Ligand SMILES: [Fe+2]
């Protein structure tokens with residue numbers, strides 16, 4: 377594996393920028409595993425400061441389109457299943473970059489070390505999620521890059537690049553929490569269709585996303601307390617400002633509760 381950047385970054389934020397600057401998905405996974413292990417076992421200890429790129433490097437395919445230009449997904453059939461797995465793999469690849477971006481971008485907030493521990497673990501989980509789905513695509517004689525993909529997640533990152541509070545509200549608390557609602561439906565659909573291998577992967581991902589939403593809620597509350605503002609009212613205001621449309625029910629209240637995400641946050645915004 378080759379990378380134009382140093383493979384031995386001295387600081388966590390430099391490590392984050394290595395992943396963000398790496399175009400190959402397989403290498404993003406590999407770097408994420410290595411840097412997360414180095415942070416966990418103390419070979420990497422300094423947070424440091426680094427300037428993350430506005431956009432992460434990505435492979436030449438898939439072609440990225442605005443969400444509104446995406447072809448309508450045809451449900452059912454082998455093609456529909458593969459297109460669905462491809463779409464989730466794309467979300468997980470974005471999630472790797474989003475986690476490293478949150479590590480590198482907001483160091484001016486002087487967040488506690490536990491904040492960095494959480495997002496490094498999230499990055500490592502997202503790398504495993506992408507890898508599982510990418511391997512599943514290969515089992516089905518498909519590959520990541522075969523289908524067009526939308527750029528909505530990075531648009532969300534750009535919208536919230538200047539404020540950690542807005543980033544936490546939009547990415548883990550709106551978008552990742554939405555995954556908690558939709559994943560069980562997809563698991564049932566794949567099981568009913570006889571694709572247990574994909575269902576098992578999606579089920580694991582659904583469970584592992586709960587601590588990601590929990591980290592979002594925890595650090596959102598922490599920042600609100602530090603800024604002396606009301607967390608629920610602030611979440612409502614930020615979601616109305618930055619999220620185009622209302623939150624779509626039904627909600628997975630069980631998973632959201634396990635993430636410490638009370639319904640007073642999301643229920644009043646439901647469409
Ligand atoms: Fe994930």
Ligand SMILES: [Fe+2]
Nearest residue numbers: 471552585588
């Ligand atoms: Fe996640």
